[in-house]
Each structure stands twice: as C-alpha cells, then as structure tokens.
Amino acid sequence: MDKKKPVIIYGAVAVCVMLAVLIVALFNKGKENKEKKVEEEAQVTLEDLVARVNVSTATPKKGVVSFDSNNLYDELPEIDKYPLAVSKNADIVIEIFTSGEKAGKGNDSWLIDVADKFNSENKTLDNGRTIALNVRSVPSGTAADYIISNKYVPDLYTPSNTLFGDYAAANGGDLELYKDRLVGNTAGLLVKKGTYSDFDSIIKAVQDNKINVGYTNPQTSATGLNLLLTLLEGGTENFTKFNENIPYIAYTTQQMRDSASNGKLDGMITEYQAYINDENLTSLYDFIPFGVRHDNPVYICRKASKDADQLKAIQIVTDYMLSPEMQKIATSKGFNALDDYTSSLSFSGAEVTQALDTYKKEKDNGKDIIAVFVADCSGSMDGEPMNQLKNSLTNGLSYINDNNYVGFVSYDSKVTIELPIAQLDINQRAYFQGAVDSLTAGGSTYTYEALVIAADMIEKERVNHPDAKCMIILLSDGYANGKFQIDDVRDSIAASTIPVYTISYGSDSDKDSLKAIANINEAAAINADSDDIIYKIKSLFNSQL
Known part of the structure; x- marks a missing residue:
C-alpha cells in the first residue's frame, strides 16, 4: 500500500476546507460592506443633504400689506363645490x-336613502x-358659514x-x-381597550402626558367643537x-384616523355610529361618550320668507324622515344607539362663539410657532x-398671528x-408680501431640495x-423632477419631526x-x-397657526 496517498488526500481536503473558509469569509465581508453601505446611506443627515443643494438668498423687498378683514362671503367657494347628493325637480x-x-x-x-325613497313616492x-x-x-362648520x-x-x-x-344663529x-x-x-373618545373607563380619566392621562390623543379642528368639526366646549367647562387651564x-390638531378626520392606524395615537374622537360600523375600531378601542348628544337636529332657514306651501312641504319632509320606517333604516346604519346616554351640558350660540375665540388664542399654549412656506415656481405652475x-x-397671510x-x-x-x-x-409681513409679489414660474421642479432647505432653516x-x-x-x-427624490429625504425629514402640510394646485396635480x-x-x-383654496387656507392656518 502507498503510504503517501493518504497524505495527499488529507492535504487536498485541507486545501478545500481553507478555500471554503476563504469564500465564506469573502462573502460575509462583502455582505458586511453592503450592509454597512446601506446603513451609512440611511444615516445621511439633513446637513449632508443641504450641502448638496444649490441654494441662494434673495434680497428682501417690501410689498403692500392689506389689513382689511377678509370677507367670509368671498372666501367661501361657490356652492357647486359641494354638489347635490340627491337632486329632483318639483x-x-x-x-x-x-x-x-x-x-x-x-x-x-x-339621508340619501330617505330622499331617494321620498322622491320616488x-x-x-x-x-x-x-x-x-x-x-x-356640507361639513357642519362650513355650512354654518354659508348661512x-x-x-x-x-x-x-x-x-x-x-x-x-x-353658533350660526x-x-x-x-x-x-x-x-x-x-337620528x-x-x-366619544376612543382609547385602547381596557385602559380607561371614563372621560375625566382620559383627559387627566393626556394632561399627564401618558397617552397621545387626536382631535379634529373645532372650527370645522362638530365633534371637535363638542370636545373643546366640554374641556372649557373645567376652565381655560383645563383645555390648555x-x-x-396633543401632537397636532387633525385637519381632517381621515388624517386623525390614519395616525391612529399607524400607531402614532393612543386614541381619538369620533361618533358612535362611525365606531360601531368599523370592525377595526371596535376590536382595538373602547368608546367613551362625552359632551352634548349628537342627535342631528334640524334647523329651518329663512322661515319668515317662506309661504304656506313651503312650510307645509317642510313639515311633510321632516315627518317622513322621522317616520318609523325611516328610523328603522337609520338604526340599521348604526344611528339611534346609546340612547341611555344623557348630558347635562348645554351651550348657547354666544358661548360657542366665545369658545372658538378662546381656542384661537390659547391653542398654542404660549408656545412659539415656526413655519416655513415653500412655493413651487417651476414651469408647470405657470398661469x-x-x-x-x-x-x-x-x-392667507391675514390669518397668521403676529407672534x-x-x-x-x-x-x-x-432653491431660493x-x-x-x-x-x-409689520416689517416681516411686508417682506413676505414682497416675496410673493415677485414670484414667477419657469424651470424644473426641485421640490425635495427645497424641503431640505426649509427643514434646515427651522x-x-x-x-x-x-x-x-x-x-x-x-x-x-407635485410633479418633482430634481436630483433628490422622496426616498433621499424621507429619513431626514422624519428625524426632524417637522410636519409638512401640502397644498396641491391644479386639477391634474400629483396628489x-x-x-x-x-x-x-x-x-x-x-x-x-x-x-375653495382661500377657504381651505383659512381653515388650515386657523387650526395650525
């Protein structure tokens, strides 16, 4: 037997093992380098991004600032902005x-079902x-403004x-x-199941910074207004x-619900009819009622100008809506529940007006507000x-507080x-107006570069x-075509915690x-x-600025 043969075999095996170890090591090294590169890319700071942006600073010029009060009639869009959900001639x-x-x-x-059935008869x-x-x-607050x-x-x-x-009256x-x-x-306030069982304990938990709760703008939302008035019953300090x-006041109910779904909020306000019809909400949250009841009252407008036939027609319509058959339909859709809930609270129109004035003055709790407006002046914005x-x-400038x-x-x-x-x-207002007056459209759309500069300024x-x-x-x-894309700036903007409110212009905008x-x-x-841009700007600025 050749004694050298096993030595050769063992040597070959050793070489193979060494090669395998080397390949694995090189693979792992490459994997580590790749992971390190990804990690480094994720750690790109706002400062790094700013250094890559071509930015200049304009010489401010003053414009003429008007201090005339804006006219509510002119701010509101034409009613066609809110099209009829049911329409029939008679x-x-x-x-x-x-x-x-x-x-x-x-x-x-x-109400659509009721009107369709009424009209068919x-x-x-x-x-x-x-x-x-x-x-x-029409949203409750907006409808009041029309009236x-x-x-x-x-x-x-x-x-x-x-x-x-x-309030309207x-x-x-x-x-x-x-x-x-x-109906x-x-x-109600929604809170995660099993955490709190009454309204006062939820409010105390928010005041002690134990939970985050969202609510909608009380200037447009009936539920938000109800919460404001209920809190003010305990004094202005109770509200402040x-x-x-509160992390922010939701501009829309959808914004608030999205935040709750994303885990950013521990609770929010809503109505029982919406809650009971949403399996996700009922599985995650308890409903804690508060404030005045939401019994959907009916107001008659310009009663003195209506003739006898119109008044009789209104009586027939309302009696039909209140009929057992129509109420049965309402109950099937989640209305007419929790009828055992009663409230001792009652507010006059004057008290509602005072509460909204208090909200405007006190909503920021004496904190400074820093806001940067970012205007798209690319060619697609021309005209x-x-x-x-x-x-x-x-x-919109007139709705922003001086402080x-x-x-x-x-x-x-x-970016400029x-x-x-x-x-x-007064000087900053004049310079702001002068900057607005000087804007012209042309060129590409460096949206994300501009956001980086705005965030850095803040x-x-x-x-x-x-x-x-x-x-x-x-x-x-919305049509960005600069060097940066959203994935380049998302982490840095998120880390800054600065919310970016977006307002789209044009029917074909990239919403x-x-x-x-x-x-x-x-x-x-x-x-x-x-x-409706002016009215929506007003609503946004009044809730956030």
Whole structure:
C-alpha cells in the first residue's frame, strides 16, 4: 500500500476546507460592506443633504400689506363645490344641508336613502303641487358659514349637533331650531381597550402626558367643537393643559384616523355610529361618550320668507324622515344607539362663539410657532396655478398671528430663500408680501431640495425656541423632477419631526406624491382649486397657526 496517498488526500481536503473558509469569509465581508453601505446611506443627515443643494438668498423687498378683514362671503367657494347628493325637480323643492355621516356611502348614506325613497313616492300637497327633497353634504362648520354669510342658504340644515346651528344663529344667520332630533348619535373618545373607563380619566392621562390623543379642528368639526366646549367647562387651564400634550390638531378626520392606524395615537374622537360600523375600531378601542348628544337636529332657514306651501312641504319632509320606517333604516346604519346616554351640558350660540375665540388664542399654549412656506415656481405652475398660489398666500397671510415666526422659500431649478425666518411683525409681513409679489414660474421642479432647505432653516431657528411648534407648508402641483427624490429625504425629514402640510394646485396635480410627503410626519394633504383654496387656507392656518 502507498503510504503517501493518504497524505495527499488529507492535504487536498485541507486545501478545500481553507478555500471554503476563504469564500465564506469573502462573502460575509462583502455582505458586511453592503450592509454597512446601506446603513451609512440611511444615516445621511439633513446637513449632508443641504450641502448638496444649490441654494441662494434673495434680497428682501417690501410689498403692500392689506389689513382689511377678509370677507367670509368671498372666501367661501361657490356652492357647486359641494354638489347635490340627491337632486329632483318639483313644484316645491326642499333642500337640506347635512353633515357627512348622513350623506356619504354605505352606512353613512341614511339621508340619501330617505330622499331617494321620498322622491320616488311623488309626494304632493293637498292642492296637487309636487314636493322633492334635495340633499347636499356640507361639513357642519362650513355650512354654518354659508348661512351666516348668506352666500347660499338652504331650506333646512342638519348638523351633527346643536353647536354650529346655534353658533350660526348667534352670528347673524337667519335660522331657528325646527326639530331637536332626526337620528340619535353620540360623540366619544376612543382609547385602547381596557385602559380607561371614563372621560375625566382620559383627559387627566393626556394632561399627564401618558397617552397621545387626536382631535379634529373645532372650527370645522362638530365633534371637535363638542370636545373643546366640554374641556372649557373645567376652565381655560383645563383645555390648555390638555392641548399642550396633543401632537397636532387633525385637519381632517381621515388624517386623525390614519395616525391612529399607524400607531402614532393612543386614541381619538369620533361618533358612535362611525365606531360601531368599523370592525377595526371596535376590536382595538373602547368608546367613551362625552359632551352634548349628537342627535342631528334640524334647523329651518329663512322661515319668515317662506309661504304656506313651503312650510307645509317642510313639515311633510321632516315627518317622513322621522317616520318609523325611516328610523328603522337609520338604526340599521348604526344611528339611534346609546340612547341611555344623557348630558347635562348645554351651550348657547354666544358661548360657542366665545369658545372658538378662546381656542384661537390659547391653542398654542404660549408656545412659539415656526413655519416655513415653500412655493413651487417651476414651469408647470405657470398661469392659473401660480395666480392661485399667490392669491392664496396673500389672503392667507391675514390669518397668521403676529407672534409666529415665518420664513419663505421658493424653488424651480434652484432653491431660493426668499425670506429668512423672523417674527411676523409689520416689517416681516411686508417682506413676505414682497416675496410673493415677485414670484414667477419657469424651470424644473426641485421640490425635495427645497424641503431640505426649509427643514434646515427651522432646525437652526428652533435652537432659539426649543419648545416651538414647527411646520412646513408646501404649495405645489407635485410633479418633482430634481436630483433628490422622496426616498433621499424621507429619513431626514422624519428625524426632524417637522410636519409638512401640502397644498396641491391644479386639477391634474400629483396628489399621491404630495400625500406621501405629508404622511412622513402625519400632516395633512389638502387638495385645492381656484374655487375653495382661500377657504381651505383659512381653515388650515386657523387650526395650525
């Protein structure tokens, strides 16, 4: 037997093992390098991004600032912005404004179903004149503004509760309560199951910074207004202590619900009818009722100007809505539940007005606000979109408080700091207006580069205001084509915690991209056009600035 043969075999095996170890080592090294590269890319700082942006600073020029109060009539869009959900011609047409939970889709369609059935029955007066019921869905607060301004006044108005109806009556609206209830509903705070069992303990937990709860803008939302008034029953300090631990005021109910779904909120406000129809909500949250009941009252508008036939038609319509058959449909959609809940609270229109004034003054709890406006001046914004942008900024300026700190950035193929951040005194207002006046459209769309610069401006400014509430407001059509894309800046913007509110211009704007930007830090994406941009800017600024 050849004794050298085993030695050769063992040597070959050893070489193979060594090669295998080397291959594995090289593979792991390559994997480590790749993972390290990915980690390094994820750790790109805002400062790194700023260094890659071509940015210049403009020489500020003052514009003419108007201190005239904006006219509510002119701010509101034409009523066609809120199209009829049910429409039929007749000798006597009764039009009703309704809050969205009664004139939407699915379980939110009760009043649409009622009107369709009513109209199919071809109701008439004793004299043979035909009657039709038309339904228009308008948010409770917005509907009150239409009635107060006389821009468009329906025959009937059914908000979620009495608060906005009485507010409208106290502020010049020609309306009065006709029926105190159409369908029963209740406002409530949702909290994770098994955590809290009563309203006061939830409020105390928020005040002690133990949980995050979201609520909607009380200037437009009946549920948000109900919460505000309920909190103010305990004094202004009760509200301010609560509000100082609220991450933000949701511009829309959807924004609030998205934040709760993403785990950013431990609770939120809603109505029982919406809660009971959502399996996700009922499985995760307990419903804790609060405030005045949401029994969807009916107000009659301009009663004195209506003739006997119109008044009789209104009686027939309301009796039909309150009929057992229509109430059975309402119950099947989640209304008329929790009827055992009662409230001792009651608020006059004057008290609602005072509460909204208090909210405007106290909502920021004495904290400074730092906001940078970012305006898209690319070629795609030329013409009407640019005119809308400039008009909305000019009109919106009047809704921003003097104690806020405001800056302004514009962009096309480059980024320009039009106005460094400073307190919005008379000089800063004039410089802001001058910057708006000078905007022209042309070039590419460096959206994400501009956001980086705006965020950097805020980061530097809040060194001087560490407790400030910060935000960016981006006005654009959304079509970015610069060197940066959203994935390049998402982590840095998220790390800054600065919410970016987006306002889209143009019917063909890239709303999905703008929504993705807003979603980074749980802000709102607002779709606007020439009809309602000023009103929406007002609502946003009043809730956030």
